[in-house]
Amino acid sequence: MKAAYINQTGPAENIIVGQLPDPTPTGSQVLVRMRAASVNPIDTYVRSGLAAPPNMPLPFIIGSDLAGVIAAVGPQAKKLKAGDRVWGANQGILGRQGTFSELAAIDESWLYAMPEHVSDEQAAALALVGITSHVGLVEHAHLQPGETVLVNGGSGGVGSTVIQMARAIGATVIATTSGPEKMEYCRTLGANHVLDYRHDDVPKRVAELTGGVDVWWETSWMPNFDAIFASMKHRGRVILIAGRTSRVEFPVGAFYTKCLSLHGFAMFLTPVEVQRQAAEQIGKWLDAGKLHAKIDRVASLDDAAELHRLQEASDSGAIRGKLVVKI
Amino acid sequence: MKAAYINQTGPAENIIVGQLPDPTPTGSQVLVRMRAASVNPIDTYVRSGLAAPPNMPLPFIIGSDLAGVIAAVGPQAKKLKAGDRVWGANQGILGRQGTFSELAAIDESWLYAMPEHVSDEQAAALALVGITSHVGLVEHAHLQPGETVLVNGGSGGVGSTVIQMARAIGATVIATTSGPEKMEYCRTLGANHVLDYRHDDVPKRVAELTGGVDVWWETSWMPNFDAIFASMKHRGRVILIAGRTSRVEFPVGAFYTKCLSLHGFAMFLTPVEVQRQAAEQIGKWLDAGKLHAKIDRVASLDDAAELHRLQEASDSGAIRGKLVVKI
Numbered sequence: 001m002k003a004a005y006i007n008q009t010g011p012a013e014n015i016i017v018g019q020l021p022d023p024t025p026t027g028s029q030v031l032v033r034m035r036a037a038s039v040n041p042i043d044t045y046v047r048s049g050l051a052a053p054p055n056m057p058l059p060f061i062i063g064s065d066l067a068g069v070i071a072a073v074g075p076q077a078k079k080l081k082a083g084d085r086v087w088g089a090n091q092g093i094l095g096r097q098g099t100f101s102e103l104a105a106i107d108e109s110w111l112y113a114m115p116e117h118v119s120d121e122q123a124a125a126l127a128l129v130g131i132t133s134h135v136g137l138v139e140h141a142h143l144q145p146g147e148t149v150l151v152n153g154g155s156g157g158v159g160s161t162v163i164q165m166a167r168a169i170g171a172t173v174i175a176t177t178s179g180p181e182k183m184e185y186c187r188t189l190g191a192n193h194v195l196d197y198r199h200d201d202v203p204k205r206v207a208e209l210t211g212g213v214d215v216w217w218e219t220s221w222m223p224n225f226d227a228i229f230a231s232m233k234h235r236g237r238v239i240l241i242a243g244r245t246s247r248v249e250f251p252v253g254a255f256y257t258k259c260l261s262l263h264g265f266a267m268f269l270t271p272v273e274v275q276r277q278a279a280e281q282i283g284k285w286l287d288a289g290k291l292h293a294k295i296d297r298v299a300s301l302d303d304a305a306e307l308h309r310l311q312e313a314s315d316s317g318a319i320r321g322k323l324v325v326k327i
Numbered sequence: 328m329k330a331a332y333i334n335q336t337g338p339a340e341n342i343i344v345g346q347l348p349d350p351t352p353t354g355s356q357v358l359v360r361m362r363a364a365s366v367n368p369i370d371t372y373v374r375s376g377l378a379a380p381p382n383m384p385l386p387f388i389i390g391s392d393l394a395g396v397i398a399a400v401g402p403q404a405k406k407l408k409a410g411d412r413v414w415g416a417n418q419g420i421l422g423r424q425g426t427f428s429e430l431a432a433i434d435e436s437w438l439y440a441m442p443e444h445v446s447d448e449q450a451a452a453l454a455l456v457g458i459t460s461h462v463g464l465v466e467h468a469h470l471q472p473g474e475t476v477l478v479n480g481g482s483g484g485v486g487s488t489v490i491q492m493a494r495a496i497g498a499t500v501i502a503t504t505s506g507p508e509k510m511e512y513c514r515t516l517g518a519n520h521v522l523d524y525r526h527d528d529v530p531k532r533v534a535e536l537t538g539g540v541d542v543w544w545e546t547s548w549m550p551n552f553d554a555i556f557a558s559m560k561h562r563g564r565v566i567l568i569a570g571r572t573s574r575v576e577f578p579v580g581a582f583y584t585k586c587l588s589l590h591g592f593a594m595f596l597t598p599v600e601v602q603r604q605a606a607e608q609i610g611k612w613l614d615a616g617k618l619h620a621k622i623d624r625v626a627s628l629d630d631a632a633e634l635h636r637l638q639e640a641s642d643s644g645a646i647r648g649k650l651v652v653k654i
Binding site for chain 2: 234240241243244245246247252256260264265270
C-alpha cells in the first residue's frame with residue numbers, strides 16, 4: 001500500500017511517500033480503506049521528535065485523524081462490519097501507527113459510525129479538533145447552557161470548533177482573534193462577540209460585554225494568566241491544551257481568591273469511553289449541520305511533507321483552515 | 328458586651344478590647360452566647376487591610392470561627408432554639424461581624440449542631456480549617472478511597488486537618504514538613520509517609536513511595552509547580568488555598584500533557600450549602616474521634632492582639648497548633 005511515513009524523527013523532509021506492506025487486522029482491529037486524513041499540530045510534534053512516543057514503531061506512518069470504509073475485520077471485532085463508513089482520531093501516537101496510508105489496521109474501539117450526510121473530508125478534518133473541543137467543554141469545563149465562553153484564538157483549528165460547539169451547547173461566545181478578516185470568520189462561526197487581541201483590552205471589554213466569563217478556552221502557547229483571571233467570573237474554569245515548552249507567570253492570589261480552576265489535557269490521553277461519548281455527540285451535530293470544518297486545501301498523500309511545512313508555519317498565517325488529504 | 332474589635336484596619340495594636348452594644352437577632356439570625364473562638368490567618372489579613380471587605384462594618388469585631396450556645400432566636404429563625412449548642416465559621420468577612428465577643432447575632436444558616444462529646448475549644452479550632460479541608464478534598468479534588476494525597480505543609484492548621492481527613496476518607500497520605508519534631512507530629516496525625524521538604528527530593532521520593540500522587544494539597548504561599556507537577560499522576564488534582572500576593576513560574580507543558588487540574592478556592596466564598604455538607608461530615612468525624620485539633624494555647628479575649636501577633640509570626644515557628652480564646 002502507499003503511505004506517508006518516516007524512518008526517523010526530524011524535519012518534514014524526513015517524510016517518505018512510498019510502498020509499505022499491507023497491514024492485517026488482528027484481535028479487535030478492523031482494516032480501514034482510508035478515504036481522507038487531516039493534519040494537526042500534534043502530527044508535527046510526533047514527526048519532529050518533540051512528542052515522539054518512546055515505543056514509536058518504525059517505519060512510522062504519520063497522521064492521527066481519519067475517515068474511511070471498513071474493508072475487513074479482525075477475529076475479535078464485534079461492532080463493525082465490512083462496508084461500514086467510519087471516522088476517528090487518536091492514531092499515530094502511543095505506539096500506534098498513523099493514518100496517512102491507503103490501509104490501516106485500527107482497533108474498532110477508536111472508530112465511530114459516519115453520519116449519512118457527512119463527507120469524508122469533513123469528518124477527518126473535525127476528528128481531533130472536534131473530540132478535543134467536546135472533551136474540554138463538557139468533561140473538563142462542565143459547560144452549561146446560558147454560560148459564557150471566551151475562546152482565545154477563535155479562528156484556529158480548535159478555536160473555530162470550540163466556538164461552534166459552545167454555541168450548539170447553548171452558551172454565549174466571545175472570540176478573540178486578529179484582524180478584520182478573521183474577526184468576520186469568527187462571527188460566521190456563531191461567536192456573539194469578537195475582539196481583536198492585538199488592539200482590545202480583553203478583560204475590560206469582557207467586563208463591559210458580560211461581567212466575566214464562566215469558561216476561558218486558551219489556544220495560545222503563552223497564556224497570559226493575569227488577563228485570563230481578570231476576565232473570569234468567580235468559580236470560572238480555564239482550559240489549557242497547548243504550550244508544551246512554555247513557562248509563564250502565575251498570579252496565585254488572583255486564581256484562588258476567585259475560586260477558579262485550571263484544566264489541562266492532551267486529547268490523546270483521554271479515556272477511550274470519554275472520546276466515544278464526544279464522538280457520538282459530534283456525529284449528531286455534524287449531521288444536523290451545527291458543526292463545519294473550514295478546510296484550507298485538500299491535497300494528496302504525495303503532498304504530505306509540504307502539508308507538514310504549512311502546518312508548522314500556521315502561526316505566521318500560512319493556512320486558513322484544516323489541511324486534508326484525499327486518499 | 329465585651330468584644331475584641333478595631334475602629335480601622337492596621338497592625339495588631341489596633342485591636343481594642345472593650346464594651347460594645349449587645350447585638351439583637353433579626354430575620355433568621357440567632358443570638359449566640361460565645362464560648363470559644365479561634366484565630367486563622369484570614370483574620371489577620373482582614374484586620375491588617377490586606378483582605379478587608381469594602382463593606383466592613385466599624386467598629387469591626389475580629390474573628391471567624393466560633394462555638395457557643397443559642398441565647399435567643401430572631402423572628403424568622405426556624406432550625407435552632409435557645410439552649411442549642413452550635414459551632415460555625417465564615418463570620419467576620421463579607422460585611423459580617425466577627426466572633427471575638429460575648430454575644431453575636433448570626434444567621435442560622437451558618438451554624439451547625441454541636442456533637443455531644445465535643446468541646447467548644449475543639450469545635451472552634453476546627454471550624455474554618457475543617458470546612459476548608461473538606462471542601463478542598465471532596466468538592467474540588469473529588470478524593471476517592473484508595474487514592475494518594477500529598478499534603479505540602481502537613482503540620483500547619485489546615486495541613487494537619489487535611490492529613491486526618493484524607494485518612495478518614497480512606498486515602499494514603501504523604502505529608503511534608505521540616506524537622507524531626509514536626510515529622511513525628513505528622514505521623515501521629517496518621518500520615519503514612521513523611522518527608523522533610525528542606526532535605527528530601529520530594530518528586531523523587533514520591534515516585535519511589537507511590538509512583539505519583541492523585542491529589543496535591545499546597546499550603547505554601549509560593550507553590551513550586553515544577554516539583555508539584557513532577558510528583559503527580561496523570562489526571563491528578565492540585566489544591567491551592569494561599570499565596571494572595573505570590574507570583575510563581577508555571578510550566579505549561581508539564582501541566583497539560585499530564586491532564587492535571589488546579590483548583591483554587593477561598594473557603595469564605597464557598598456556597599453555604601456546600602459548607603453545611605462539610606460541617607455535617609466534620610461533626611460525625613469529631614464525634615467519632617477521627618478529627619482532633621492541636622491547640623497551641625487557650626487564652627482570653629483580652630489577649631486578642633497578642634494572638635494576632637503570634638499568628639502573624641507562625642511562619643517562623645511561633646506557634647504549634649491553633650490559637651483559641653475561651654469566652
